[in-house]
Amino acid sequence: MDVPMITKRARLNESDPNERVELSSQPVTQGPLLSVRDLTVKSRRGARILNGLTFDMAPGEIVALVGESGSGKTMAGRAILGLLPSQVEQTAGHISLNGLELSKLSQSGFHRIRGKVAGMVFQEPMVSLNPAMTVGAQMLEGLLLHEKIPAKEARTRMVEMLRRVQIRDSEDCLSKYPHAFSGGMRQRIMLASVMLLKPKLLIADEPTTALDALSQREVMEVMVDLARNYGTGVLLITHDLQLVAHYADTVAVLKRGDLIESGPPKQVLCSPLSEYTHNLIDALPKRDRSRAPVPDAPALIEARGLSVAYNGGHRAFSRSTEKLAVDRAQLSIRPGEVVAVVGGSGSGKTTLGRALIGMLPIRDGQVVFRGNPVAAGNRDAQREFRLSCQMVFQDPYSSLDPRQRVRDIVAEPLGHSKQLSRGERQRLVEEMLGDVGLEALGDRYPHALSGGQRQRVAIARALIRRPALVVADEPVSALDMTIQKQVLSLFRRLQTQYGFACFFVSHNLAAVSEIADRIAVMHNGSIVEEGSVSDIFDRPQHYYTRQLLEAAYVAPGQVSPLSFARQLSGSN
Amino acid sequence: MKIRINAIVGGVIVATVFGMGLLSIVWTPYDSLGLSLRDRFQSPSMVHLLGTDEFGRDILSRILSGAGASLVVALVTVFFAILAGTLLGIIAGYCRGLVDRVMMVANDALLAFPGILLALGVSVVTGANKYGIIVALGIAYTPATLRLVRGTVMSLREREYIEASRVIGNSEITTMFRHILPNCAAPLMVLATSMFGWVILAESAMSFLGLGVPPPAPTWGNMLSSGRPFIESAPWLGIAPGMCIALTLLGINLLGDALRDWLDPRME
Numbered sequence: 128m129d130v131p132m133i134t135k136r137a138r139l140n141e142s143d144p145n146e147r148v149e150l151s152s153q154p155v156t157q158g159p160l161l162s163v164r165d166l167t168v169k170s171r172r173g174a175r176i177l178n179g180l181t182f183d184m185a186p187g188e189i190v191a192l193v194g195e196s197g198s199g200k201t202m203a204g205r206a207i208l209g210l211l212p213s214q215v216e217q218t219a220g221h222i223s224l225n226g227l228e229l230s231k232l233s234q235s236g237f238h239r240i241r242g243k244v245a246g247m248v249f250q251e252p253m254v255s256l257n258p259a260m261t262v263g264a265q266m267l268e269g270l271l272l273h274e275k276i277p278a279k280e281a282r283t284r285m286v287e288m289l290r291r292v293q294i295r296d297s298e299d300c301l302s303k304y305p306h307a308f309s310g311g312m313r314q315r316i317m318l319a320s321v322m323l324l325k326p327k328l329l330i331a332d333e334p335t336t337a338l339d340a341l342s343q344r345e346v347m348e349v350m351v352d353l354a355r356n357y358g359t360g361v362l363l364i365t366h367d368l369q370l371v372a373h374y375a376d377t378v379a380v381l382k383r384g385d386l387i388e389s390g391p392p393k394q395v396l397c398s399p400l401s402e403y404t405h406n407l408i409d410a411l412p413k414r415d416r417s418r419a420p421v422p423d424a425p426a427l428i429e430a431r432g433l434s435v436a437y438n439g440g441h442r443a444f445s446r447s448t449e450k451l452a453v454d455r456a457q458l459s460i461r462p463g464e465v466v467a468v469v470g471g472s473g474s475g476k477t478t479l480g481r482a483l484i485g486m487l488p489i490r491d492g493q494v495v496f497r498g499n500p501v502a503a504g505n506r507d508a509q510r511e512f513r514l515s516c517q518m519v520f521q522d523p524y525s526s527l528d529p530r531q532r533v534r535d536i537v538a539e540p541l542g543h544s545k546q547l548s549r550g551e552r553q554r555l556v557e558e559m560l561g562d563v564g565l566e567a568l569g570d571r572y573p574h575a576l577s578g579g580q581r582q583r584v585a586i587a588r589a590l591i592r593r594p595a596l597v598v599a600d601e602p603v604s605a606l607d608m609t610i611q612k613q614v615l616s617l618f619r620r621l622q623t624q625y626g627f628a629c630f631f632v633s634h635n636l637a638a639v640s641e642i643a644d645r646i647a648v649m650h651n652g653s654i655v656e657e658g659s660v661s662d663i664f665d666r667p668q669h670y671y672t673r674q675l676l677e678a679a680y681v682a683p684g685q686v687s688p689l690s691f692a693r694q695l696s697g698s699n
Numbered sequence: 700m701k702i703r704i705n706a707i708v709g710g711v712i713v714a715t716v717f718g719m720g721l722l723s724i725v726w727t728p729y730d731s732l733g734l735s736l737r738d739r740f741q742s743p744s745m746v747h748l749l750g751t752d753e754f755g756r757d758i759l760s761r762i763l764s765g766a767g768a769s770l771v772v773a774l775v776t777v778f779f780a781i782l783a784g785t786l787l788g789i790i791a792g793y794c795r796g797l798v799d800r801v802m803m804v805a806n807d808a809l810l811a812f813p814g815i816l817l818a819l820g821v822s823v824v825t826g827a828n829k830y831g832i833i834v835a836l837g838i839a840y841t842p843a844t845l846r847l848v849r850g851t852v853m854s855l856r857e858r859e860y861i862e863a864s865r866v867i868g869n870s871e872i873t874t875m876f877r878h879i880l881p882n883c884a885a886p887l888m889v890l891a892t893s894m895f896g897w898v899i900l901a902e903s904a905m906s907f908l909g910l911g912v913p914p915p916a917p918t919w920g921n922m923l924s925s926g927r928p929f930i931e932s933a934p935w936l937g938i939a940p941g942m943c944i945a946l947t948l949l950g951i952n953l954l955g956d957a958l959r960d961w962l963d964p965r966m967e
Contacts, residue, residue: 486866487913510868518866524860530881530964540867588867 130483158226159183160360161207161328164218168211168384169201176202176215178384184377186327187358189351191371191392193407193646195607200364203381204330207362209237225327243273246321248350250333252313257307263301266320273324285324292319292349310472311342315349322353329354332364339472339634340678347374366597366608368411369680372396380404408618410612412637415524421644425498426459427628428483428596429515432492433496435475435482452478454652455492458556462595465622465629467643468654469636473654476632477521480598483630484516485509517589522602523581527573532567534560537587544592555591562624563587563617579610583617590621598630615642636672637679640664648672706957711925712950716943720767725919729757731764732915750935758939761917765940768918770947772833773898779837781891785842785883789875791845792852803810803849806842814839815901822910829912832905836898884960892955894935897950903944919944 161184166178177199180680184190192200205211207222209232222229225244232240241247249255257265266285270276276284289297292315305313314334321329331350335343350373354361363375365541371378371392379389379397382402387401399405436452453475460466468476481487483494487499494501496512504512517540520526527536536558539570541547547555560566563583572583582602589597602613602618619642622629641659645655648671656669667673723731728748735755743750749758791802818839824862825831855861856879864874903920905911912918914925919940926936954965 162935425950484866485820486862514868516866520859520863522859526863528860528864528878528882532964537863539869543868574965588863 135478146405160186160188160225161362162221163203163207164221164223164377166203166206166222167577168199168206168215172214175204175384178184178410179220180381180384180386182379182386182389183378184328184360186360187355188691189354189363189374189376191363191365191375191378192381193365193368193371193378195407195609198381199384201332204247204332204362204364207328207330208241208243208246208247209234227241240274242321242326243324244270244326245328245330246324246326247330247332248314248317248321248334250608251337252310252317252357255317256313258305261302261304262308262316266301266316266323269320269476284419285319286674288319289316289322291353292316292322293318293345309342310338311345312664314342316433317345318350318353322357322359326359328360328362330362330364332398334363335370336365340636341471341634342673344678360654366406368396368608371670380407392440398501402491406609410609412500412612412615412635412639412641417699418644421461421464421569426495426499427462428465429495430456430479430483431495432481433479433482433489433494434491435478435487436490451490451652453482456649456652456654458657459629460596460630460653462628463626465642465644466632467631467633467639467646468649469633469646470649470671471634471640471675473623473651474649476649477600478652479649480518480600480630480632484518484596484598486512486518489622514592515595517592517594517597519582519585519589519597519599519602522605523578523585524605525586529573531572532569533565533571533573533584536573536584537569537591540588542572559587559591562621578606579614582606582614586614586618586621590625594627596630598632600632601634602631604634611638618642635679636663636675648675658676705953707963709950709953712946713951713954716766716770716947717961719763720770722891723760723763723767727757727760727763729754729760730762731917733757740929742933743935749939750933752922752932752936753929757921758935761922762919762939762943765917765922766943768829768912768916769899769902769944772829772902772912772918775833775894775895776836776840776898776902777891779833780840780844780894783837783957784841784950785848787841787879788845788848789879789883792849793856793875794908795799795853795896799849801898802845806845809842809845814843814897815904818901818905819908819910822905823861826889827910827913831859832902832911835903835910839901840894840898843894844890847886850885851886852879855879855882881936884962888955888959888962892952895951895955899944899948 163180163182166177166180167175169175171639180199180203181188182205186396192203194200202211203216206217207224207229209229211217217584218232220230224240227244228241229237229240256262260268263282263285264286267281269485270281285301286297294312294315296302300316305316308316316333329350335346336689338346350361353359364666365371377389378392380387380395380401382401382403386624387403388395388399392532394407395404399408433453433456437450437452448558456479457473458466458468458479468479470476484491489502499508501509501512531539534556535582537559538552541552541555556569557566560569563586565580565583565587568576568580573584576584582605586602599618606614615638622642629642630643631639636646643660645657645659647654647665648663648669650669650671654665656663656672663672664676667676733756735751737749738747738755739753741747741751741755747757747759751757752761757859770782774862787802787806791799791806812820814836818835821835821838822831827835861874861878864878865871869877901922902911902918903923904922906918911921922940923937923944926933926940929936
């Protein structure tokens, strides 16, 4: 059924995991699996999307396409599968896959290729599985489309494959619906259904971008492992250089449709030739030791034994057992201090942040603001507390009202400062817009802004009333690497300038090393470890903290994740 | 540019219909109620541009004065249904919980009746006149609006900008009217324009059953229904009001779409 060589290789790998490393590093001698020549893609309006992209992929090789959004990397993946959107077309170039010229293929020709020879894993695990079909039915659909095998055999193969992507109870899993699984598990199920057909080429378009750091690592490990086992070539489309450093055999850097440079990751990442690549590498989070220590002062805000319950479970006949999203959290933030709260999805970090500023009802414990319990205060005191806490949200695409202009969005919080005159308000808004670098864009609507610009607007809205505390809920994780860097340094500059305290939520330990004074690690609703940045990075105590560090590819004592990568690639 | 042309065509049609209604207050070629049995069933000619009906009344005059009645009924009804439905829908969608449940049970019960049946029931109470029909149809079309608005509000209130509005200290009422209501405008505009068509047709059906605007006074709806028995011998009786209804609907729909796009900042 398979090409003999691959079967042999797979069997070898299963028997002895140590041989895998050796095998994969062996030079592949046969012709390229995928060969892209002068691929040019234009939008129908004539804008260039890809400009003469050329690269080769040997069987079993992992090639990473890297670039910012808009660099054309996704379109390259789609062009290979003949899945370009209707307003975009391939105007020149050849793509040959497994010796077959794809440019001449009809749609029905592509139908035979897709799935069987080349599979694809998408970015959003939450929407790429059909919520109305069981996992088994979805996996079976693809399998039976390309292979005529009896139902029993199909089932065995599906269970086997689910087991290999480390889904527990893989028998039961087949009859469950996608909503029963977390994002990381869905992505692995997606991977299983694609790998079921043992494709020669796997296109993975930002497969882990939507996941938290821990699931990210799991998915990548499983994917690379499977690909190596089956001798599948992987085209990894990503903006994350850490993934590239760890998993790719070859990296190609794209900028606005042009191939800037390519080569082994060690060479490209350690001695980049172009400014652009250099900037990409520079955008990786680095630890900043230059932050002045926060002066010792009484806490601005304190959570004392704070518990928050899920508000689910309103069933008619059964009182479901109460679950705590946050369990007796103890945390204090001094004025002007940035405390980063880190954990995987579902660890309760966002819930804690929201409960802290009174956006969620508290089940137990209390919040103490400037020495006074908030709940005990009168209405005025509570209102003042509410107004001195602000929040920056995760998703810049849904946190701005699409029907308000930027200037009105930023001005809105001032509506509660009645003593300000119209002119003063305008002056404050202009000043704030200047501070976040959006002077010229005050009249725009949010849809006309990029993700980074939107997040600047959100930051301006949060800061215009000079709050004492800002809860920042993963403010950069929806953005590109380089934009993340820009927004983060803007945030840090404003934090120094205005001196607000900050509760900074993130799933990625490495990302907060730049901005945090202290780090609290949350796991299953509890704060499991808390300490200064160097405590957490250099002397992690809790196993979960170590896992997080590992997921961020940071070894204890390392300054930057990439230097770890350098070390790693230098060592083999 | 296509949108512009649509808007202009729609605007011209709607303006013409309004003009007809206004004109009929001061002038019609003949008395729209004046019977003249000698002139029954005159086909369109230079004397009667659109012919005459079974009582010899001039159809053009009746179309002109019917425009006023039909428009007033349709506009006020749609306005009433949208206003009531939106207010109730926002409350149900935003408060959720018990308030929402009680309102939705009542609403679903109303929705279970065909709109026209509900309107018939209400008009028994309100009586057969212009105002009665407005109240009856207004109540009949409120549940559909309520459902739509509630659904939209439910999905909007989960957006982060609604939470952001609470974080910056806005009250629930401010949040509702400043951030939620404007974002309901697009689906509401679509609903309102299609509802306009339903109401004109429903009004004619009610008139046909004797529960609409009472007979001698013309509306497009009752002209259409009273012309029905003579459709073979005197088709112009139905053609004129039928064309008027169809054209007005077209105009309202074009204008509604243009308005929706114009209100949407993304179309700039």
